[in-house]
Amino acid sequence: MDWGTLQAVLGGVNKHSTSIGKIWLTVLFIFRVMILVVAAERVWGDEQQDFVCNTLQPGCRNVCYDHFFPISHIRLWALQLIFVSTPALLVAMHVAYRRHEKKRRFRNGEKIDIEELKNEKFHIRGPLWWTYTSSIFFRLIFEAVFMYVFYYMYDGYQMPRLMKCTAWPCPNTVDCFVSRPTEKTTFTIFMLAVSGICMMLNLAELCYLVIKVCMKEPRKTT
Amino acid sequence: MDWGALHTILGGVNKHSTSIGKIWLTVLFIFRIMILVVAAERVWGDEQDDFVCNTLQPGCRNVCYDHFFPISHIRLWALQLIFVSTPALLVAMHVAYRRHEKKRQFRKGDQKCEYKDIEEIKRQKFRIEGSLWWTYTSSIFFRLIFEAVFMYAFYFMYDGFRMPRLMKCSAWPCPNTVDCFVSRPTEKTVFTIFMIAVSSICILLNVAELCYLLTKFFLRRSKKAGNSKQQPNHENKEETKQNEMNELISDSCQNTVIGFSS
Numbered sequence: 001m002d003w004g005t006l007q008a009v010l011g012g013v014n015k016h017s018t019s020i021g022k023i024w025l026t027v028l029f030i031f032r033v034m035i036l037v038v039a040a041e042r043v044w045g046d047e048q049q050d051f052v053c054n055t056l057q058p059g060c061r062n063v064c065y066d067h068f069f070p071i072s073h074i075r076l077w078a079l080q081l082i083f084v085s086t087p088a089l090l091v092a093m094h095v096a097y098r099r100h101e102k103k104r105r106f107r108n109g110e111k112i113d114i115e116e117l118k119n120e121k122f123h124i125r126g127p128l129w130w131t132y133t134s135s136i137f138f139r140l141i142f143e144a145v146f147m148y149v150f151y152y153m154y155d156g157y158q159m160p161r162l163m164k165c166t167a168w169p170c171p172n173t174v175d176c177f178v179s180r181p182t183e184k185t186t187f188t189i190f191m192l193a194v195s196g197i198c199m200m201l202n203l204a205e206l207c208y209l210v211i212k213v214c215m216k217e218p219r220k221t222t
Numbered sequence: 223m224d225w226g227a228l229h230t231i232l233g234g235v236n237k238h239s240t241s242i243g244k245i246w247l248t249v250l251f252i253f254r255i256m257i258l259v260v261a262a263e264r265v266w267g268d269e270q271d272d273f274v275c276n277t278l279q280p281g282c283r284n285v286c287y288d289h290f291f292p293i294s295h296i297r298l299w300a301l302q303l304i305f306v307s308t309p310a311l312l313v314a315m316h317v318a319y320r321r322h323e324k325k326r327q328f329r330k331g332d333q334k335c336e337y338k339d340i341e342e343i344k345r346q347k348f349r350i351e352g353s354l355w356w357t358y359t360s361s362i363f364f365r366l367i368f369e370a371v372f373m374y375a376f377y378f379m380y381d382g383f384r385m386p387r388l389m390k391c392s393a394w395p396c397p398n399t400v401d402c403f404v405s406r407p408t409e410k411t412v413f414t415i416f417m418i419a420v421s422s423i424c425i426l427l428n429v430a431e432l433c434y435l436l437t438k439f440f441l442r443r444s445k446k447a448g449n450s451k452q453q454p455n456h457e458n459k460e461e462t463k464q465n466e467m468n469e470l471i472s473d474s475c476q477n478t479v480i481g482f483s484s
Contacts, residue, residue, distance in 0.1 A: 002225075002226075048405065061274070062272060062405055072406075075264070078260050082253070
């Protein structure tokens with residue numbers, strides 16, 4: 001069970017998304033998940049081994065590392081990507097429920113072609129519109145929350161080269177040096193930028209759906 | 223044989239589950255197994271290498287690590303996930319047995335069974351009634367037991383769900399008392415709490431599913447009781463006999479075909 005399986009699960013949802021939704025999914029998998037797996041994980045791979053402190057005191061390095069990195073960037077990004085992808089499953093569940101209802105009506109004798117039913121693409125109208133819009137709304141919330149958590153936990157998005165540590169058992173103040181700070185800063189800013197792009201795509205999709213509904217209303221009334 | 227293979231096996235069971243069961247399976251795979259594989263295993267990856275003790279005594283670090291971590295969190299979670307997923311296989315086995323019986327009837331040329339071909343038997347979705355209901359309910363019950371047992375084992379083994387930064391060790395051959403420092407304690411505490419939270423959500427989903435099945439069972443019983451009271455008033459003896467015959471015929475096929483009842 002890894003990112004490939006998540007892609008398979010979400011790929012199914014893609015069929016019932018808007019065009020902007022499909023672009024969002026592509027950006028998510030190519031510019032975020034793939035970058036995380038092929039690049040970022042290597043950059044952060046030696047984060048604890050190459051976190052060096054100017055002391056021979058056993059345990060000081062462990063404690064300082066834990067103090068400055070409560071949760072690693074990589075884990076935060078993995079959690080962010082999982083949480084951001086999951087609202088799309090609400091849509092998948094709603095579509096599955098609708099299909100199930102149609103099959104039930106078919107069983108009760110209504111004339112619906114069962115093959116057509118399996119391949120049917122549902123239009124985003126009625127209760128599905130509400131589910132879809134809520135899923136986009138939740139995505140936006142999760143993105144914003146994680147971006148804020150990053151900012152709060154690491155005092156900004158820049159990775160410093162040097163950290164001064166005074167946690168026990170370190171004697172007095174100890175200088176600790178981070179591994180690959182510039183590369184980490186670059187990737188952090190990149191992931192932040194792509195997060196921003198994803199948020200804008202979500203906002204655009206939300207506006208598109210709202211406008212679509214508003215345009216349909218005057219037509220109904222006239 | 224890895225988590226992907228388990229996903230394939232359980233995906234087949236999904237078809238015969240209730241909606242809550244499907245949600246449970248999704249939560250299990252996305253929020254537990256996936257988190258375990260992509261995140262938690264990296265966090266615990268260097269747990270012994272970066273377990274540092276303030277001593278030069280050879281063997282002391284090994285002994286202290288073994289004393290404080292009899293079974294690693296990662297292994298306990300892997301065992302928990304396997305045990306919790308396995309009761310669903312009871313349902314899969316029961317469904318496979320029923321399919322086998324129907325195929326056997328079909329091959330014998332039984333006129334009672336209304337199937338067009340063997341492919342239809344393979345694709346058939348069984349409703350959760352009769353003996354399958356009992357199997358399904360027992361599987362949910364076992365899941366609940368396993369979840370609770372593992373959560374208790376975690377709590378008992380690690381004195382709570384928090385990972386301390388410092389552990390004081392006095393096991394032989396360590397001289398007197400030695401300070402040992404754990405690697406990434408905060409990150410480990412965060413993930414432990416996350417996994418416990420998702421476990422609890424899964425327990426709630428299982429309890430909800432159990433209640434749903436029990437409610438469905440009692441409603442069906444009261445409907446049957448209601449129907450059987452009306453019948454003797456409306457039908458004469460011949461029609462009653464015909465109805466009994468029809469029930470026997472439909473019971474032998476167990477009335478689980480999509481849409482077409484006898």
